[in-house]
Amino acid sequence: MKTALPLFFAVAAFAQDVTREDWPQYGGGPSAWRHSALDQIDRSNVRQIVPVWAFQTGKVDGGLQSTPIVVDGVMYLATSWNRVFAIDAVTGKELWHYFYQNPREIGIIYSPVNRGVAVDSGRVFMGTLDNHVVALDRKTGRELWKTNVEDMQQCGCNITGAPLIAKGKVIVGVTGGDSAHRGYITAFDIKTGRQAWRFWTIPAKGEKGNETWLGDSWKYGGGSSWMTGSFDAELNMVYWGVGNPAADFYGESRKGANLYTDSVVALDADTGALKWHHQQIPHDVWDWDSAYECLLVDLPVNGKMRKLLINVNKGGYTFVVDRTNGEFISAWPVAKNINWIAGVNAKGELMGRNEPAIGKPTTICPSIGGGRSWNHAAYSPRTKLFYTTGIEWCQTVTVQKEDPKEGQNFFGGVFQLKMPADGGGHLDAYDPVSGKRIWTYRSKYPLLASQLSTAGDLIFTGDPEGNFFALDAKTGEKLWSFQTGSGHRGSPVTYSVRGRQYVATPSGWGSAVAGIMTQIWPETEDFPPGSTVFTFALPEVTR
Amino acid sequence: MIAVALLMAQAAADPAAVAKGEAIFAQSCSVGYCHGVGGSAGRGPRLRGRGFDRTYLVNVTRDGVPKSAMPGWKDRLSGGEIDSVVSYIMSLASATDAAPANPMPPGVGPAAVNAFKGPAQAGRGHAAFFDAQKQPRCATCHALGGRGIAAGPDLSKAASMTPKQLGAAIQATSSNHTSIVKLKNGESFPALQTGSEGGIVKLYDLTSPPPVLRSVLREEIGSIAKETGWSHGAVSKEYTAAQLADIVSYIYYAGAGTTRPVKAEELK
Numbered sequence: 001m002k003t004a005l006p007l008f009f010a011v012a013a014f015a016q017d018v019t020r021e022d023w024p025q026y027g028g029g030p031s032a033w034r035h036s037a038l039d040q041i042d043r044s045n046v047r048q049i050v051p052v053w054a055f056q057t058g059k060v061d062g063g064l065q066s067t068p069i070v071v072d073g074v075m076y077l078a079t080s081w082n083r084v085f086a087i088d089a090v091t092g093k094e095l096w097h098y099f100y101q102n103p104r105e106i107g108i109i110y111s112p113v114n115r116g117v118a119v120d121s122g123r124v125f126m127g128t129l130d131n132h133v134v135a136l137d138r139k140t141g142r143e144l145w146k147t148n149v150e151d152m153q154q155c156g157c158n159i160t161g162a163p164l165i166a167k168g169k170v171i172v173g174v175t176g177g178d179s180a181h182r183g184y185i186t187a188f189d190i191k192t193g194r195q196a197w198r199f200w201t202i203p204a205k206g207e208k209g210n211e212t213w214l215g216d217s218w219k220y221g222g223g224s225s226w227m228t229g230s231f232d233a234e235l236n237m238v239y240w241g242v243g244n245p246a247a248d249f250y251g252e253s254r255k256g257a258n259l260y261t262d263s264v265v266a267l268d269a270d271t272g273a274l275k276w277h278h279q280q281i282p283h284d285v286w287d288w289d290s291a292y293e294c295l296l297v298d299l300p301v302n303g304k305m306r307k308l309l310i311n312v313n314k315g316g317y318t319f320v321v322d323r324t325n326g327e328f329i330s331a332w333p334v335a336k337n338i339n340w341i342a343g344v345n346a347k348g349e350l351m352g353r354n355e356p357a358i359g360k361p362t363t364i365c366p367s368i369g370g371g372r373s374w375n376h377a378a379y380s381p382r383t384k385l386f387y388t389t390g391i392e393w394c395q396t397v398t399v400q401k402e403d404p405k406e407g408q409n410f411f412g413g414v415f416q417l418k419m420p421a422d423g424g425g426h427l428d429a430y431d432p433v434s435g436k437r438i439w440t441y442r443s444k445y446p447l448l449a450s451q452l453s454t455a456g457d458l459i460f461t462g463d464p465e466g467n468f469f470a471l472d473a474k475t476g477e478k479l480w481s482f483q484t485g486s487g488h489r490g491s492p493v494t495y496s497v498r499g500r501q502y503v504a505t506p507s508g509w510g511s512a513v514a515g516i517m518t519q520i521w522p523e524t525e526d527f528p529p530g531s532t533v534f535t536f537a538l539p540e541v542t543r
Numbered sequence: 544m545i546a547v548a549l550l551m552a553q554a555a556a557d558p559a560a561v562a563k564g565e566a567i568f569a570q571s572c573s574v575g576y577c578h579g580v581g582g583s584a585g586r587g588p589r590l591r592g593r594g595f596d597r598t599y600l601v602n603v604t605r606d607g608v609p610k611s612a613m614p615g616w617k618d619r620l621s622g623g624e625i626d627s628v629v630s631y632i633m634s635l636a637s638a639t640d641a642a643p644a645n646p647m648p649p650g651v652g653p654a655a656v657n658a659f660k661g662p663a664q665a666g667r668g669h670a671a672f673f674d675a676q677k678q679p680r681c682a683t684c685h686a687l688g689g690r691g692i693a694a695g696p697d698l699s700k701a702a703s704m705t706p707k708q709l710g711a712a713i714q715a716t717s718s719n720h721t722s723i724v725k726l727k728n729g730e731s732f733p734a735l736q737t738g739s740e741g742g743i744v745k746l747y748d749l750t751s752p753p754p755v756l757r758s759v760l761r762e763e764i765g766s767i768a769k770e771t772g773w774s775h776g777a778v779s780k781e782y783t784a785a786q787l788a789d790i791v792s793y794i795y796y797a798g799a800g801t802t803r804p805v806k807a808e809e810l811k
Contacts, residue, residue: 148753
C-alpha cells in the first residue's frame with residue numbers, strides 16, 4: 001500500500017493540477033493552473049494575514065518578475081541578472097546564493113529579468129541573459145553544468161523565461177521576436193546538459209510550412225519562445241506559445257502566413273517533433289505574440305468532455321483549442337479596446353483585419369504592451385472560472401520598411417501610446433470556454449502581476465502602486481490589501497510548511513511594459529523600483 | 544573653456560546635425576521598446592524634456608552602458624553619426640510635449656554588426672562558419688574575429704597552419720586537444736579541460752554539440768586520459784568540401800589578415 005500511494009497521488013494531481021505543500025513548478029503544476037489546494041487562508045480569515053518575512057534581492061533593474069519555486073520548505077528565487085537564492089521558506093533566511101556571471105556587455109533589447117527557475121532531480125535550472133542553461137546542486141547552489149543555447153550576439157536573443165521540465169529534460173525558449181533571427185525551443189538532458197532536441201519555430205527551406213515565408217525572410221522571421229510551456233504527461237506533449245514574426249510591423253518582405261509564429265505548437269516530449277500547431281494570427285503585422293502560458297484543462301464543450309488548451313495572446317484574444325489535435329474551440333477577448341480585427345469567426349479565422357499603413361500613423365488598440373501582458377492567468381477547479389487581466393490602451397503605429405541585419409533589432413516601425421476614453425486595467429473572472437464574464441475588478445493602471453488562485457476561494461495579485469491584495473474568487477470583492485512599497489510585476493505563490501500556509505509575492509516595479517506605460521501615465525516614471533519577496537500567513541494564535 | 548562651451552553650443556544648435564540625428568534616432572533609438580518616438584520613453588529612459596551633458600551622451604551612445612540593455616553603437620554608427628544623434632537628443636531638452644506631433648519617418652538604419660568586409664572566398668567561409676541555420680556550425684564551439692563561442696582552441700593561431708594541416712584537423716578521426724574523462728560513477732566522455740579551481744575541475748563535455756561545460760569535483764574523477772577518440776566528424780559533415788575550403792580561407796583572413804585562395808583538394 002505504501003508504494004502504491006505516490007503513484008495514486010501523481011495521477012490524482014494530474015487530473016486535478018493543483019499544488020499542495022510545494023509550489024513545484026513555474027505554473028504551479030505542468031498544466032499551469034496556478035491554483036493551490038491549500039485552504040487554511042480563506043475568505044473568512046484572509047483579513048487577518050500578516051507579513052512573516054521579507055527578502056531583499058539587491059538588484060532592482062527590471063523589477064522582480066519571478067515565480068518563486070518552493071520544494072520541501074525551501075524557496076528558490078531567480079532575479080534580474082540571473083541571481084538565484086535558496087531561502088528558508090519559514091524564516092526568510094538565505095541558505096545559499098548563486099550569482100551567474102553575465103558578460104559586461106549584454107547590449108540587447110530585452111529586459112535583464114529572469115522569471116524563474118525549475119527544480120527537479122535535486123537540481124535547480126535557470127536560463128541566462130547570455131543564452132546559457134545552467135544546472136545547480138539544489139542543496140549547495142554549486143554549478144554542475146552549463147550549456148550555450150546559441151551565441152547571444154548572433155541571434156540577438158536570450159533567456160528570461162523559466163525552464164519547463166518534462167521527461168528528464170529541461171526545456172527552454174528564447175526571446176528575440178524583435179530581432180532578426182529564427183526562433184527555437186531547445187531541450188537538454190537534465191543529468192548531462194547535452195542537447196536532447198531542438199524545435200525551430202520557423203520551418204527551414206524544404207520543410208512543410210516554409211512556403212508561408214517570402215524568399216529568405218524565414219531566416220530572420222523571429223518566432224521567439226520567451227515564456228514557459230506546459231506538459232501533458234498522458235499525451236506526452238509539450239505545449240509552447242510562439243511569438244510574433246519579425247519585422248514586427250513591416251510585413252511586405254515576409255508575405256505569407258508566417259508559420260509557426262503567433263501559434264501554439266504541440267511537440268513530442270521525447271523528440272521535439274511537431275504533433276500539431278494552431279496559428280491564431282496568420283501574417284501578424286501588429287507584434288501580437290501568442291507566447292503566453294498554455295493552460296491545460298478538461299472541460300465539457302457542448303456536453304462532451306474535451307481536453308482543452310487556453311492561450312491568451314498579446315492582441316487581447318483568448319484562444320481555446322483541443323489539446324489532443326489543435327482543433328479550434330472558441331475565441332474571446334479580454335479587453336474592450338481592440339480594433340486590429342473586427343472579431344474571430346466560428347472557425348477561428350480573423351475577421352476585418354485593420355493593418356497599419358506604411359509611413360502613415362495608424363491608431364491600433366490595444367497597445368504593443370498587449371490587451372494583456374505576459375503575467376499569467378489562473379484557473380480554479382472549485383469555481384471553474386478562468387482569472388486573467390485585461391488592459392485598455394491604444395497606440396499610433398507608423399510602419400517603416402526595414403531590412404534584416406542578423407541579431408539586430410528588427411521592428412519595422414515605431415509606436416506611441418494613446419489613452420482611450422476608458423484607459424486602465426482590470427482583472428476579470430470568465431467562463432473559460434464561452435468567455436462569459438462573471439465579474440470585473442477595475443484598476444487605475446494596467447495590472448501586470450500574475451494571478452494566484454487558492455482553495456480558500458481567493459485570488460491574489462498585485463498592482464503597479466505596490467498593493468498586494470486578495471479578491472473573493474466568486475465575486476471579485478476586495479477582501480484584503482497590503483502595501484509592499486513597490487509595484488507588482490511577478491507571480492505570487494502559496495505553500496505550506498509544518499501545517500502553516502504561506503502566501504508569497506514578488507514586489508518590484510520595472511520591465512519594458514512598465515517603461516512604455518509612462519507614455520500615457522507620466523507619473524509612473526517615478527514609481528519606485530524594488531526587488532523583494534513578501535511572505536504572509538495567519539498569525540500563529542489564529543490558525 | 545569658453546571655446547569648448549561655444550563649440551558645444553554650436554554643435555547642439557546646428558540644424559543640419561540635428562536633422563541628421565533625428566533620422567538616425569528614428570531608426571536606431573525609437574524602435575521597439577527602447578526610447579520611444581522622439582525620446583518619449585520605453586524600457587529605456589525618457590530622453591525628451593531632460594537635460595544631459597553632451598560628453599556623457601557621446602560616451603553612452605558610443606560605448607553603451609555596461610550591465611544594461613543599452614548597447615554601444617560604435618560598431619554600427621560612425622563618429623559623425625553618433626555626434627548627430629547626440630545633437631538631436633540635446634535638442635529635445637526643451638521639449639514640453641510628451642511626444643513629437645510629427646515623428647520623423649525612419650531612414651536607412653544602422654550598419655550590420657556582423658557584416659563581412661574582405662575577399663570573396665573568405666566571405667563565403669565567414670558565412671558558413673557563422674551560418675545560423677546550421678546546428679552545429681563552426682561557431683558553436685569556436686570564436687573567430689571576435690564572435691562565436693570560445694570553447695575550442697583559439698583559431699586565430701590556426702592561420703599559421705597549412706591547408707593540409709587544417710584539413711586534417713577538421714576532418715581527421717581524432718584530435719590531440721581532447722581527453723577521455725572517466726568518472727568514478729562509471730560515466731565517461733570526451734572532454735576539453737579548461738581549468739580547475741579549488742576542488743572543482745571544469746571540462747567541456749564534447750559528446751555532442753553544443754559542448755557542455757561540466758563542473759566536476761576532483762574526487763569524482765577516476766581518470767583523465769590523453770586518448771584519441773573524438774573528432775570533428777559530426778560538425779564537418781555539415782559542410783561540403785568547397786565550404787570547408789572557404790572556411791580555411793576565412794581562417795587565414797581572420798587570423799592573419801592574408802588573402803589566400805584555398806582549393807578543396809588542398810585540404811586532403
